[in-house]
Every structure is written in structure tokens, then in C-alpha cells.
Amino acid sequence: MIRALWTAATGMETQQLNMDVIANNLANVNSSGFKKSRADFQDILYQTAKLPGTTSGTGNETPTGIQVGLGSRVAAVQKVFTVGDIHKTESELDIAIEGQGFFQVSLPNGDLAYTRSGSFKKDSTGRLTTAEGYPLSPEIVIPSNASSISIGESGTVEVTLDGQNTPSEVGTIELARFSNPAGLKSIGRSLFTETSATGTPATGIPGEDGLGLLSQGFLEGSNVSIMEEMVNMIAGQRAYEVNSKAIKTADEMMQMTNNLV
Amino acid sequence: MSSGLYSAVSGADTRLRMMDTISDNLSNGRTSGFKKGGVSFEALLEQPRRARDMRGIDYARIEEGFTDFSQGGLTRTGIPLQFAIEGEGFFKVQDGGGRQFYTRQADLRRDPSGILLTPQGMKLLGEDGQPLSFPGDSVVVDEEGMAHLPEGGQVRVPIYSFPDTGKLERLGGGLFRAPSSKAATLVEKPRIYQGYVEDSNVNTMHEMGRMMECLRVFEACQKLMKNYRELDAKAIEIGTIG
Numbered sequence: 130m131i132r133a134l135w136t137a138a139t140g141m142e143t144q145q146l147n148m149d150v151i152a153n154n155l156a157n158v159n160s161s162g163f164k165k166s167r168a169d170f171q172d173i174l175y176q177t178a179k180l181p182g183t184t185s186g187t188g189n190e191t192p193t194g195i196q197v198g199l200g201s202r203v204a205a206v207q208k209v210f211t212v213g214d215i216h217k218t219e220s221e222l223d224i225a226i227e228g229q230g231f232f233q234v235s236l237p238n239g240d241l242a243y244t245r246s247g248s249f250k251k252d253s254t255g256r257l258t259t260a261e262g263y264p265l266s267p268e269i270v271i272p273s274n275a276s277s278i279s280i281g282e283s284g285t286v287e288v289t290l291d292g293q294n295t296p297s298e299v300g301t302i303e304l305a306r307f308s309n310p311a312g313l314k315s316i317g318r319s320l321f322t323e324t325s326a327t328g329t330p331a332t333g334i335p336g337e338d339g340l341g342l343l344s345q346g347f348l349e350g351s352n353v354s355i356m357e358e359m360v361n362m363i364a365g366q367r368a369y370e371v372n373s374k375a376i377k378t379a380d381e382m383m384q385m386t387n388n389l390v
Numbered sequence: 391m392s393s394g395l396y397s398a399v400s401g402a403d404t405r406l407r408m409m410d411t412i413s414d415n416l417s418n419g420r421t422s423g424f425k426k427g428g429v430s431f432e433a434l435l436e437q438p439r440r441a442r443d444m445r446g447i448d449y450a451r452i453e454e455g456f457t458d459f460s461q462g463g464l465t466r467t468g469i470p471l472q473f474a475i476e477g478e479g480f481f482k483v484q485d486g487g488g489r490q491f492y493t494r495q496a497d498l499r500r501d502p503s504g505i506l507l508t509p510q511g512m513k514l515l516g517e518d519g520q521p522l523s524f525p526g527d528s529v530v531v532d533e534e535g536m537a538h539l540p541e542g543g544q545v546r547v548p549i550y551s552f553p554d555t556g557k558l559e560r561l562g563g564g565l566f567r568a569p570s571s572k573a574a575t576l577v578e579k580p581r582i583y584q585g586y587v588e589d590s591n592v593n594t595m596h597e598m599g600r601m602m603e604c605l606r607v608f609e610a611c612q613k614l615m616k617n618y619r620e621l622d623a624k625a626i627e628i629g630t631i632g
Binding site: 131136170195198205207365 | 564
């Protein structure tokens with residue numbers, strides 16, 4: 130049977146997945162701390178009818194062989210950890226990282242997760258948590274009688290208590306970084322967990338060892354560029370279409386053959 | 391029976407194979423670093439095998455399938471570990487078994503120790519044949535392929551070229567294998583772009599044109615086969631006694 134049918138089908142399949150990735154990026158265009166994904170493709174194995182460089186009947190070396198490719202596949206879908214746009218929010222518990230690094234939060238099972246989304250809240254005990262209620266690690270507790278909170282560039286959290294003039298320190302926000310952030314596993318909610326590919330995280334004070342500085346009252350938006358996604362979507366849609374045309378043509382050829390008899 | 395029928399069959403058969411190649415090209419229209427394939431068989435038609443007993447019948451046959459190594463467009467992605475080559479050359483990578491391959495698709499990752507890996511986990515090789523390793527956070531590679539390390543110093547990201555790219559065997563996964571007899575030479579003045587990928591060099595318009603041509607030639611060959619059948623039917627009719 131004609132290979133072209135299946136070859137073109139692999140092309141349609143990869144473009145379908147590409148569209149899924151683009152749709153997820155677009156859906157999260159306003160999610161703070163979201164990092165876009167990118168699908169990369171590869172060609173798949175070749176059926177070799179004649180190897181290049183073999184000797185032909187007349188003793189000459191054939192300059193090229195005959196190799197028919199069998200389509201494309203998705204090589205990887207990777208997160209792109211470029212910094213998103215940082216915008217002002219005025220909320221005193223919104224923190225953006227200007228540069229590399231992740232906030233560390235404790236999951237209910239005790240494991241650590243990592244996030245770039247610095248939109249923190251206070252829970253009933255005064256702990257700083259993410260919107261889902263996962264506490265920041267190491268824990269920072271804001272006393273209930275604090276009238277103002279100030280978070281320094283290097284992560285120092287200071288509160289001014291009611292009736293006092295001098296601020297007192299309640300903790301320091303630490304950041305973690307990875308030698309290979311692309312290896313992080315997304316678990317949704319803008320959270321990531323480490324894998325064997327990321328290496329062990331190195332924690333440190335913001336502003337040191339290549340970690341970014343913190344800025345209070347700012348949030349990091351997603352790094353999705355709508356323009357870029359739109360262009361990718363158009364290109365993906367057309368690539369899908371052209372593959373369906375190839376299937377149609379191959380089908381027509383088979384139909385002609387069937388009409389011979 | 392007329393042996394001309396077999397000419398028509400061979401013509402249709404080659405078009406089927408050509409369709410396979412076109413379909414592969416279209417399917418990889420968005421694969422970065424992909425180099426389109428082509429087939430040529432027209433040459434055989436122009437040089438008919440005229441032996442005395444063959445009565446000048448020409449058969450069409452795929453003589454060669456080639457890879458078109460023309461440059462694909464460069465698209466900016468902003469991902470620091472993606473590299474695109476402008477002009478000739480290939481990156482050299484090595485798999486776990488020590489086998490070496492060449493690729494134009496440098497969409498790399500870093501393992502925890504800083505070694506650069508392709509999506510299949512192959513290691514990018516440096517000039518000394520050892521895997522390249524960039525520990526630390528950022529690496530800047532200039533257009534001449536020199537990587538400036540954060541702790542100072544430069545390392546070349548080498549690219550290699552071949553005098554005759556036609557002898558490269560395609561393996562899928564964006565990889566090419568060189569025959570052992572052909573040595574690769576280091577490209578002296580490479581052009582490498584960091585944060586870019588090289589798009590597939592498939593031109594959709596061109597492929598669609600080829601596909602239409604392929605379909606119609608196939609159709610014509612089918613018509614020929616039908617005509618031969620009618621001719622044979624007539625011949626049988628004449629020969630019938632009664």
C-alpha cells in the first residue's frame with residue numbers, strides 16, 4: 130500500500146499536538162508566573178532502498194541513495210523559562226523575581242514545589258501562602274497586629290507592628306535555582322517539581338549567586354506573546370491542511386488504480 | 391501482449407514513490423532543521439536501455455533519492471540553548487554507544503552537570519571529540535561559534551562540513567550519518583545564531599505543485615494501461631475464429 134497516506138497522517142498528528150500546546154499557552158496568557166511551552170518536531174526513520182556510497186554495476190560509486198522518510202513526530206514539548214513582563218499591582222504581598230530563581234512552597238505531602246508566581250496571601254495563622262494555600266518555604270509568619278509589611282530586594286521581610294515605629298524582621302524569602310530548569314515537571318497551578326533532569330536545586334538569598342532580586346508590589350505575568358502564538362497557530366493550521374491534501378491525493382491515486390479493472 | 395504496458399506500469403509506480411517523498415516533506419514542513427528529500431528518475435527516460443532484444447522500451451525507475459541541503463529560514467525563539475547554522479555545516483553529536491552523527495537541529499538541553507544534550511539525549515561534541523559542557527546559568531555563543539563562559543575563557547562550538555553532502559545517510563530524528571571513508575572538515579568561519587532555530591526548508595507551494603504533477607502523470611499512466619487493455623481486447627477479437 131501507498132506509504133504517503135500514513136506519512137501525511139503523522140504530519141497531521143504532530144500539528145494537532147502543536148495546536149494543543151498553542152491553545153494552552155493562549156489560555157494562560159494572563160496567568161501570573163506562567164511559562165509557555167514549545168513543541169519541537171523531528172523526522173522519523175527512513176526506509177532505505179539503496180544506501181548512498183554503494184558501488185553500482187558499472188563500478189562507479191553512487192553519489193546518493195534512495196531513502197524515503199516516513200513522516201514526522203514530536204521530539205519534545207519544552208517549557209521556555211524566559212522572564213515574563215513585570216507589572217505593578219500595589220498589593221504588598223505580590224512579589225516578582227527580577228531574573229532567575231523560583232519561590233519554594235511546601236505541598237501538603239511535604240514535598241517542595243517551585244513557582245515563579247509571587248502572588249502570596251496570608252492564611253488564618255498569618256503564614257504567607259500561594260493562592261491555593263501552599264505555604265512558602267521556609268515559612269514566614271506575619272503577626273496579626275502588623276500594620277505594614279515590607280519585603281526587601283534581597284528577601285528580608287520586615288513588619289511594623291501597631292503602635293511601634295521601628296520595623297522588625299520576621300524572616301527571609303529564599304529562592305531556588307536549577308542548572309537545567311527545562312527539566313522541571315509542571316504540575317499545574319503555575320507550580321513545578323524537580324526531576325532527575327533538573328539536578329538538585331541550589332537555594333540562596335535573592336541577588337546572590339545569579340539569583341534575581343525581589344520587587345514588592347509587582348507581579349510577573351506570563352511570558353506568552355499573543356502575536357507569536359497567533360503566527361504559530363496560522364502556520365500550524367496550514368501545515369495540517371496541506372497534510373490532509375496529501376492524504377486526499379494519495380487516496381485519489383489509489384482510487385484510480387482500483388478503477389483500472 | 392504489448393510490452394509497452396510495462397512502461398506505463400513503471401511510470402505509475404515511480405509516481406507512487408515520488409508521492410511518498412512529497413508526503414514526507416509536507417509532514418515535516420514544520421520540523422526545525424529538516425532537509426527535504428527529492429527523487430529523480432527522468433534521467434533514465436532520456437537514456438533508454440536499447441538492447442537489441444528490448445525493442446527500445448523505456449522504463450522509468452527511481453535513480454536516486456537525494457536530500458536537498460539548501461538553507462531553511464531562521465526563526466527567533468529566544469531560547470538560549472537553541473542554535474541555528476547559516477550556511478554549510480553540521481553539529482556533531484554522539485549517542486550512548488559512542489556512535490557519531492551530524493545534525494542541523496540544535497535544540498539542546500543541559501543535564502545537571504552542564505553537558506549539552508539533544509532531545510534524544512545525545513551529547514553535543516566539542517572540537518576535542520569530548521562532550522561540550524557549559525556549567526552555570528547562562529552561556530553566550532557569538533556568531534562565530536565561540537562560547538563565552540561565565541567564568542571567563544572561550545570554547546568553540548564546532549561545526550563540520552563535507553565535500554559531498556550527497557553521501558550522508560538520513561536517519562530520522564534530524565540526524566545524518568557520514569560514511570566512514572568520508573572525513574568531516576571543521577568549518578573555519580561558521581555562522582551560528584543563538585536563540586534561533588532553522589526552519590524546515592520545505593516549500594509548501596513547491597511541494598503542492600509537485601504533488602499535482604505527480605497525480606496527473608499517475609493518471610496519464612493509468613489511462614495508458616487502460617488503452618493497452620483495449621488494444622489487447624481488439625487483438626483477441628480479430629484472432630477469434632468463428
